[in-house]
Amino acid sequence: MELKPVRDELAVIRESMNFINSQYETIVKRLDDLEKNMKSSINTKSELGSIKDHIDSAEVDNDKREPWVRRSNVEIFGIPERKGENLMQILRDVASKAEFSLDLSQDIDFVTRVVPKNNACIYDQEIFDSRYTVYRCDRDYETRGVHLGGGVLIALRRELQVYSFSTVLMPGAAAEAIKLCVNLKSSNKSERLNIFCGHFPHCPRHFDSLLHFFESVSDVIVNNPDDGYFILGDFNISSAQWTSTDHAPYMTNSTINGDHLVQALQGFISFTDLRQYNHIFNTKNRILDLVFSKRECLVAHCKEPLIDEDPHHPALDVILKSSSPQVLHSARRVVRLFHNANYDAINNDIASVEWQILLQGKDVDAAVATFYDLINNIISKHVPIKIFRHDTRYPSWFSRSLVKIIKEKLKYHKKWKIYGRRCDYDTFSLLRDLQKRVMRECYDKFIIDAEKRIKINSKYFWTFIKSKKYSSDLPETMFFDDETSGEGNNICSLFNSYFHSVFEPPVWQSFIPDYSCKWYKYHWQNSFQD
Incomplete structure (x- = not known):
């Protein structure tokens, strides 16, 4: 009787083991099926890749053969697109410029524009020559769902040193903006200038794009407070009202109770302490293109724009004044x-x-x-x-031959940059090596002469030391009270007026000798006896 419960439990365990075995066999079968499917998927993927390569190759071949299918097909690149343009008239003008005889009624079936996939068909060299490096951000036509307009571009002289270049990513690709950090060198120092260029078209995300751009620029200014900043672009804030006060070179936003765009703009100006210098109004008495900087700018209407001028966006000539003051040159x-x-x-x-x-x-x-x-x-x-002539471009220990070598080196370097000839670069390279060798010889000679003269004429040595520590440059323009002058003689007169105004002449007191004094009589008698 006691073995019956044990038999029942063993029977239950046997049934459980049988169930587990059946489930295990099912899992193993499924794993085998999965391995087979994976192998089949890998083979299918490789076949799809091969098919895609064949399709791409076929598309390329089709693009190459397509012009031959059409009768006398000609494609012209680089012609700007404008609203309401007459393609036949444009073609007539192109043929006239090329001095090609063209009868539009017989030679041309039709003229149409081909919508480009992107702006890659417009090359930098089509706009600027080899003296410039182009930094650009084209409009994302696929995301925006458009095929015309947009994009920003900065062309920079190749002589300028660029620290960094980046694109300011906008939410929804609703606007385009780029940032350049350039090294500006002057006679006695160098400065980093951050250049921002943006285009903010009217769209549902106009405010989001502006706010994101303002926040990005503000972060850069906070992290780099000693750098210079130059911000310009088409902001399209038509509700902003700009006025000039007290003959100031910059404009002030005088909008009262403006919309959210104006409020964001005013907050950005107040936080960054930037000033807006564009004072050229468009045909509707508005300023849509803004120029911001902490440094004074001169903005004028460009008389010779690169492209046809938009009446809503007048072409501008902007001159950014140097932060380094002009020095007063020593007289001859x-x-x-x-x-x-x-x-x-x-x-x-x-x-x-x-x-x-x-x-x-x-x-x-x-x-x-x-x-x-x-x-x-x-x-x-x-x-x-x-x-x-007092020339401070070179150290005092530079010899005349060394200065001549440097000038020749710079001349051939400029020729090589302009014409790209190998012979100019070889001459420049030889002069550069010669300059280094002669510079070492001149400096060693100067050190030896300074050591020999230090006991006889120590001024020769200390003049060189002071020239390394201090700068004796004087501003080009000086003023005292209401008088301003930029000439050496007049500046000396201003200094004379200042010193005369603070100088107190001594008070001379008359001395009347007291002949009754015994000391005076004694001194007089002794002097007479002597």
Whole structure:
């Protein structure tokens, strides 16, 4: 009786094991089926890749053969597209410029525009020559669902050093904007200038694009407060009202209770402390193209635009003033070369002067003035002069031969950049090596001479040390009170006026001797006896 429960439990366990075995066999069968399907999928994928390659190749071949299917088909690139254009008239003008005889009624069946897939068909060289490097952001036609307009472009001279270039990604590709960081070098320092260029068309996401752009620029300014910033583009904020106050070179947003676009713009200007310098209104008395900078800009209406001008967007000429102040150049120093003077002629001129007749009836001051005038005239007549110009472009230890080598090197480097000739580059390379060798020789010679002269003339050494620590450049223009001058003599007069205004002349007190004083009598007697 006690074994019956055990038998029942074993029977249950046997049934469970049988179920597990059946399920395991089912899983193994499914895994085998999956492996077969995976192998089949891999083979199918490879076959699809091969088919896709064949289709791409067929499309390329079809594109190549398509022009031959059409009768006398001609495709012309690089002609700007405008609203309401007359393609027949454009073709007539092209044939006329090319001096090609064309009868539109007989030679041409029809003229149509081919919608490009993207702007890759417009090459940089079609717009600018080899002196410029082009940075651009084309409109995403597929995302926007359009096939015309849009995009921004900056053409930069190749001589300028670019730190970075990036595209400001906009939500929904509703606008285009790019950023360039350029190194600007002046005579005594270098500065990084961040250039932003954007195009914000009217669309449902206009506000989102502007807000994203303003936030991106603000982040860059906060992270790099010492850099320069130059922001320009078509912002299309038609509700903003711009006015100029107190003859300031920049414009002020005077909109009262503006819409959300104007509020975002005003918040951006207030946060970044930028100023808007475009004052050219369009035909509807609005300013849609804005120019922002912390540095003063000069904006004028461009008289010779690169393309036909849009009445809503006047072409602009913008000059960004340099942050480095112009320095006052030292006046030329005139030196008399007395060692080359004609002393025989000087002696003859002096000997021929009738002094009694020349100085007769003149007091001492007039006689001295006459004497100096005569001597100065003789010196000017017979003593040659040499003009020394103060040139701070090169260190004091540069020799004349080294300066000449540097100028020749720069000349051939410029030729190589313009014409791209190998011979110019080879000459430039040789002059560069020669400059390095001569520069080392000049510097070593200067160090040796400074060490030898330091006991005799220490000024030779310390002048070089001070030139490395300090800059003696003076501003080109100076002012005192209401007077402003940019000439050396007038600036000296301004300094004279300032020092005279702060100078207090000494008060002279008269001294009356007291003859009754015993000390005075004693001192007088001793002095008389001596």
